[in-house]
Amino acid sequence: MYDIVIRNGRVLDGAGNPWISADVAVRDGRFIRIGQIAGRGAQEIDAAGKYISPGWIDMMDQSGEILLQSGLAENKLLMGVTTAIAGEGGTPVQAKEIEEYFKQLEQSGISLNFGTYYSATQARQAVLGDKNTIPNAEQLAAMTALVRKAMESGALGITTALIYPPANFHSTEELIALSRVAARCGGLYATHMRDESRFLLKAVEEAVEIGEKAGIEVEIFHLKAAYQPHWGQDMEKVGEAISKARSRGIDIAADLYPYPAGGTGFEPTVPPWVFADGPDKAIEMMRDPELRKQMKKELQKGATETWSNLVYAAGGWKNVVLANAQNPKYDRYRFRSIDDIARELKMDPADLAWDIMLEALPDRAMALYYMMDEKDIETALRFPWTSIGSDAGASLAVGEPDVLGMPHPRSYGTFPRIISEYVRKRGVLTLEDAIRKMTSWPAGRMGLQDRGLIREGMRADVVIFDFDQITDQATWKHPTKPPSGISYVLVNGEVVIDHGRHTGAKPGHVIRGPRVCKAVEEVAN
Template sequence: MKRKIFGCLVAAVLLVSNSAAPDYDIVIRGGRVLDGAGNPWVKADVALKDGRVVRIGTVPGRGKTEIDATGRYVSPGFIDMMDQSGRVLLANGAAENKLRMGVTTVIAGEGGTPVEAAKIPDYFRQLETQGISVNFGTYYSSTQARVTVMGDGAGAPTPAQLDAMGTEVMTAMRNGAFGITSALIYSPSSFQSTSDLVTLAKVAARCDGFYATHMRDESEGLVKAIEEAVEIGEKGGVKVEIFHLKAAYAPGWGKLMPQAIATINAARARGVDIAADLYPYTAGGTGLEIIAPTWVWADGVQKGIERLRDPKLRERMKREVAAGSMPGWSNLVHASGGWANVRLANGFSDKYRQYHGQSLEQIGKALNRHPADAAWDILLEGLPNRSVALYFMMSEQDIETALRQPWVSIGSDAAASQELGAVDALGLPHPRAYGTFPRVIAEYVKRRPILSLEDAVRKMTGWPAQRMGLTDRGLIRDGMRGDIVIFDYDRIDDGATWDKPTALPTGIDTVIVNGVVTIDKGRHTGARAGSVLRHECKA
């Protein structure tokens, strides 16, 4: 009888024990944990609760969700330092192409915010209300401030106009922007002087903000452009981030990048807080409008379009394209080594769809047109969309040289796609939108001994988080946000190519955002656990 009662008690205890609430939301078991700081991996369990990492090591309790990571790597979620998703997330917050690359946080805003400075809080609230699957932060564009105050034409602002621009910048900073950006290769951003940018940088500096820049020249004048960015940082008192560092000038391959790095290192040595990001591809992607000299756009976009339609002005433009770059204009045809290295990516018209993927040299021959005329015809036909091309301007040697620098992080320069498998929201079929982050590991750790795995992960996690002041992200440590990617080192690969730019990567099967499984067995769970990241301004 006693034996029977004892047996019932044991069964009851086991029943209570098995039915007790889980100790954690998620426990990741037995993975090779890379902490994001560059340390070697350790074999450990990782427990998450209430959106944060709460235990690392041997976890005796159980999780509501248990994930077996045996033989796989457990890393902080990747941070995209140059994202273009500010607008598309309003239409679809899933950002699945980003998540499939292991990206859990994006920093957008090269072109600014999709709303004016005063409406940024409403914009952020809309993102939060609708729900986003990645964490999102953004810069505000100095060009936005300029256009708001004085339109999209050339010309120097008056002191009153510059003050008004500063007011716009301060409004954006107080509303959560991480700093100001410029894109000085494009009009009307190119009309901003160094002095104007120093003035606006000083405003951002009051909030410990950044000056992040697509520099005035990434080609023959690369070093001078870096020197300008350094000057703005020093005089403006801001941190400087160089977007998509590249030596985009075929005649200068192997020479310009070492000079650029030496210039940045010299600035860092004297205390300038400057760093850079890059995407690991030999072609950039941008609009066909860059083929027209800057003076074409000096009186605004509409006047520029009228000039493109003028046959006489086109003859002048073609002579200038043939002559190379000029002050205030980077000639990307010249930088690419000629029309044969500029490939039409998307003309946004049925008329020219058959030429997608062909060089402008090939298209010109097929149409019996000068390649420049073909480019501008395609541009005009595609309006109001922005027809885009791939400019093959970089060398693998220079990419490797840049990647080796400890202060270089990774930024895709791509947007989320509104639908998985479609081109990104920019309409640009470039493999960087689907392949950037897995490519860093697959190409530069596995296929070439350029980076160690630990350092590659650091460049995509701990370093960018520290750079952006995201003190609770980028590392797997107690108390940190639960942004985690689990990947199979043997399988990880970037499937996207120039011919198949939207092919999905492999080897990344689990992605967790703020403690919520968002990619599970390679599929989006529908979770919208992402947060809007607001830069704090105490001014």
């Protein structure tokens, strides 16, 4: 009678309700019945003593490009992710090519569900290039046309990553204009904010302003309070600011990953003016010893409203760790601080970091920035409007770093860690609320009306796990170790992970936005 029957499990519906003891029947990719099931399934799964959860949704994925090479996304599925929302840096193709990109993913097959935003900076670069230029009316119109094209092709909204050049050249007014177009097309504005450290609260104010003036839903990527002097203070204030905005009817929320260190390139260690005339000129300037002296002086002054200085935010080079130099010359220094390596090499830490950055080109050298406090992470997790995003991509093979080349444990451990560390060990969240944050809440945010809950008629994305055994095995020194305690993962009613092994199945769907844009007149009325 059924394709699959999962028996004897503790069913967590995803809405935050307590678990119930029930069987779950699946047919044609959907939940058909929940309760005591007499009929048999072509495949029977015994979940006795285990929890049955809706599939987990990664609200900040980085797999947009790698899925074209391999659709397996094994590291994601091993940690229970059945749906990935990507696009911090946009789509891997231009706006006019997005439809074809989605078709390629469908033809080659993907093992998890996947949707993506288009980047406002992609539109900016297509029209203005990489320089710090203010668009005129004609150029802004060209940018908005690209956003509309992306939205009509199925993008879920637009994104920004405002600490990186040339994204940090966007003005607030420019982002409001582009967001209005995305809003008319049913999309979100998702942002790596302009600052996450000293000027975090001002960055939140900008995100709220964009949401309010553009009439658009806002998602803050990887929410963090990355400024040591304000640990224990700013995250509470962020919560108050966002809750206040929500009480005014502004649909703003956030996602986060459960780790005290962020991971990115070395670009945020360089003052933004170096990039004002584009990357080629920036490389030339960074090789100039006299200009480096000026850069070091500014680095020591700290963060400004126009520069999210991550060295300052982390409390110095001692808290900036080399993750991947993309160069065998530095491989033996991996996972040591820049300060420590510089002392051994008798170099200035800034010179060392910038040399590593330049010598990696055209690849991107990566670092870990230990900027966050665990208590602030706990505070953020308790906000009812936060969800979970890994900020990591799929890897080509298990045991390898993700496509970004970033050996950070978040690419293998994010979702199991929420349960093992913040539910089971610390009691920060109840299990029911943790599951809600990974299922129905993000599904609702993204307009996924047929996912995120175990209810009859919904898509059968499922994670079966042992609460006592689920553990994130990935550590800072061994960041690519898969988790334990997850027995099965189903995507659209097909088993993709069976006792820790990928079955090779590719039942994932491409998730598209509404693709219908209202005219300005319709919005006004």
